Amino acid sequence: MSSAETMTSTDYIVHHLGNWAVGDGFWTFHVDTLAVSFILGLGFCFFFRLAARKATADTPGKLQSFVEVMVKFVDDQVKDTFHGQTKFLGPLALTIFMWVFLMNFMDLIPVDLIPRIMGLFGVEYFRAVPTTDVNLTLGMAMTVLGLIIFYNFKGKGGVGFLKDVCSHPFGMKLMPVNIALRLVEDLAKPISLSMRLFGNLYAGELIFILIAALLPWYFQWPLGAVWAIFHILVITLQAFIFMMLSIVYISMAYESH
Amino acid sequence: MDINATLFGQAITFGIFIWFTMKFVWPPIVQAMQDRERTIADGLEAAKQGQKQLEQAQVEVHAELSKARHKATEIVEMAQKRGDEVIKEAQVKAVDEGQRLLAAAQARMEQEIEAARQTLRAEVVSMAMASAEKLLQTSMDDAKHRELLDRVVGEL
Numbered sequence: 581m582s583s584a585e586t587m588t589s590t591d592y593i594v595h596h597l598g599n600w601a602v603g604d605g606f607w608t609f610h611v612d613t614l615a616v617s618f619i620l621g622l623g624f625c626f627f628f629r630l631a632a633r634k635a636t637a638d639t640p641g642k643l644q645s646f647v648e649v650m651v652k653f654v655d656d657q658v659k660d661t662f663h664g665q666t667k668f669l670g671p672l673a674l675t676i677f678m679w680v681f682l683m684n685f686m687d688l689i690p691v692d693l694i695p696r697i698m699g700l701f702g703v704e705y706f707r708a709v710p711t712t713d714v715n716l717t718l719g720m721a722m723t724v725l726g727l728i729i730f731y732n733f734k735g736k737g738g739v740g741f742l743k744d745v746c747s748h749p750f751g752m753k754l755m756p757v758n759i760a761l762r763l764v765e766d767l768a769k770p771i772s773l774s775m776r777l778f779g780n781l782y783a784g785e786l787i788f789i790l791i792a793a794l795l796p797w798y799f800q801w802p803l804g805a806v807w808a809i810f811h812i813l814v815i816t817l818q819a820f821i822f823m824m825l826s827i828v829y830i831s832m833a834y835e836s837h
Numbered sequence: 838m839d840i841n842a843t844l845f846g847q848a849i850t851f852g853i854f855i856w857f858t859m860k861f862v863w864p865p866i867v868q869a870m871q872d873r874e875r876t877i878a879d880g881l882e883a884a885k886q887g888q889k890q891l892e893q894a895q896v897e898v899h900a901e902l903s904k905a906r907h908k909a910t911e912i913v914e915m916a917q918k919r920g921d922e923v924i925k926e927a928q929v930k931a932v933d934e935g936q937r938l939l940a941a942a943q944a945r946m947e948q949e950i951e952a953a954r955q956t957l958r959a960e961v962v963s964m965a966m967a968s969a970e971k972l973l974q975t976s977m978d979d980a981k982h983r984e985l986l987d988r989v990v991g992e993l
Contacts, residue, residue, distance in 0.1 A: 606841050648866060667863075674862070674863065714840065719851060722844065723855075
């Protein structure tokens with residue numbers, strides 16, 4: 581950290597938590613989040629498509645084997661949870677799991693590496709881990725909320741959905757309470773979904789930054805290693821939880837109470 | 838934690854990736870897996886079928902083998918019987934032949950003995966005559982003596 585002498589630890593931390601932002605007020609775009617997540621998603625699509633295009637029922641290659649393991653794993657989860665015919669939930673869950681996992685994985689890349697490289701190109705702020713941006717997690721959770729509403733209609737029909745909203749859990753007589761409860765319930769889903777992922781990854785990234793900012797260089801290495809190894813578990817688990825809860829929420833929406 | 842329009846960008850990107858996965862990734866992989874499952878199931882079924890056929894074939898082979906062995910034994914027995922018969926016939930034939938040969942040989946021997954006896958007899962007569970002539974030194978009635986001697990020889 582050659583510039584560490586000229587900046588305090590607080591400056592260092594704040595700098596690391598800044599986004600590369602373009603725009604004003606609400607219409608601000610975090611270019612780093614969008615770009616990194618898009619590139620990672622593209623990578624996911626590219627490799628999985630590569631395997632899918634050459635998919636063979638004969639002996640699969642290494643890439644196909646890996647992809648099949650992932651597909652089988654996700655498919656089993658979906659089939660265990662969702663009781664009905666769907667061509668959509670499997671791909672959805674696979675996309676969530678792989679994409680979130682890859683974005684979380686950016687957390688394991690040394691905290692200074694990507695911001696430094698981008699710094700060479702004149703980018704002042706760069707956050708390499710997209711899942712530490714609440715906008716990303718909330719954006720995904722909103723999409724999931726949209727799907728929950730869609731599957732409510734699909735599973736119960738318009739009338740059934742309305743009846744469900746109005747009469748649960750206290751019966752028709754307490755309709756306003758039911759509606760209010762339902763609103764809270766459905767809004768809590770995407771918020772808890774997004775906050776959980778964001779919180780975990782933000783905290784994880786913060787610990788890496790703290791290790792890098794506050795400890796002498798000879799002590800950063802072992803502690804960083806321990807936290808990174810632990811984090812391998814966390815990023816996988818968080819990706820799995822996000823996927824699993826999305827499936828569960830949509831399944832709940834599809835089936836009547 | 839500032840919430841801004843990145844949200845929408847992210848939601849759109851998410852949607853695109855889901856669509857891509859659903860359209861281009863998921864179906865071929867699942868198809869390939871299903872196909873392989875079917876292939877494996879078929880293979881196992883075929884293996885089972887083959888096993889069954891093999892067992893049946895083995896049973897058939899066993900039956901066929903025992904039948905053949907049975908037949909072979911029969912043939913051997915028949916051959917032995919026939920061989921015995923042939924040998925017996927040959928023995929009978931040989932015995933007959935031997936007896937016939939023996940009889941012929943005896944007949945010839947008797948003939949020869951008889952011939953020898955004839956010759957011997959003649960020779961004895963002439964020898965006796967000669968010796969008697971020398972003994973008596975006299976000429977005797979040749980016809981009378983010969984008759985006498987023939988009678989003597991005939992008694993031999």
